[in-house]
Amino acid sequence: MRKIIFLDVDGTLVDYNNHLPESAKYAIQKARENGHLVYACTGRSRAEMPEFIWDIGLDGMIGGNGSYVEHHGQVVMHQLIPEDEARRIVDWLHERGLEFYLESNNGLFASEHFKEAARPVLRQYALGKGKTEKEVADQEAEDVLHGIVYGGNLYRDDLNKVSFILKSIDDHEASKLAFPDLKAGTWGGVGETALFGDLGVKDITKAHAIDVLLSYLKADRKDTIAFGDAKVDIPMLDYCEVGVAMGNGGAEILAMADLVTAAVDDDGLYKAFETLKLI
Missing domain, CATH: 3.30.1240.10 (Hypothetical Protein, Haloacid Dehalogenase-like Hydrolase; Chain: A; domain 2)
Structure with a gap:
């Protein structure tokens, strides 16, 4: 069954030196080959997303901690400061x-x-x-x-x-x-x-943006998986059917996650994709 996967970027997809583990790249590409959808879900704005992240192959992104939603190049929602x-x-x-x-x-x-x-x-x-x-x-x-x-x-x-x-x-x-x-x-x-x-x-969160995207895709919340490492990621881990915390995450997110994987630089994303049978 197709899953819809949401990945925080800093501390989840890349480390805090902006380094992307090869294992994470492989896991995302393999998951997409298997029919799953993968989105970045980040505090970054689109301008902060370097080409090496897009080059992995993503189905879109949620940016600005939920103010921007994009699917296959189509802007689904964009709420700006007046x-x-x-x-x-x-x-x-x-x-x-x-x-x-x-x-x-x-x-x-x-x-x-x-x-x-x-x-x-x-x-x-x-x-x-x-x-x-x-x-x-x-x-x-x-x-x-x-x-x-x-x-x-x-x-x-x-x-x-x-x-x-x-x-x-x-x-x-x-x-x-x-x-x-x-x-x-x-x-x-x-x-x-x-x-x-x-x-x-105001009233914008990653969870709200995921809800907007799911409505656009006519998809079901029960098919969602979220990955994060920080307090700001907790609402999306709580909203999604499965919430995965990176091993390098803070105490609060580690305590509430459904699954805790290894740290970002210890192939954490790849290991979780394996555990969840996405690859």
């Missing part, structure tokens, strides 16, 4: 002295001093994901954020999300008050240790 709200976010971040990048399907548009400000923050983020000091010593923002654009127009009408470097957790709390009609979150750590804040379309 243009007036997007302009207000940029002005608010400038007034607060926060560096940021604007996430769209056309690129990640960085603020004036983001490159310099992001360097130590993204290195700290990589260290928190198990990388060594030597591995991150020369790392730049563009090594982590595929599709980053410097010097681009910051007043835009094509935004899925906005991410900004936190000076403290107070910036996140302030963003919730300043933009009550948007969804405010954090990433790169928990609570006080969060490195980034973000703002996106």
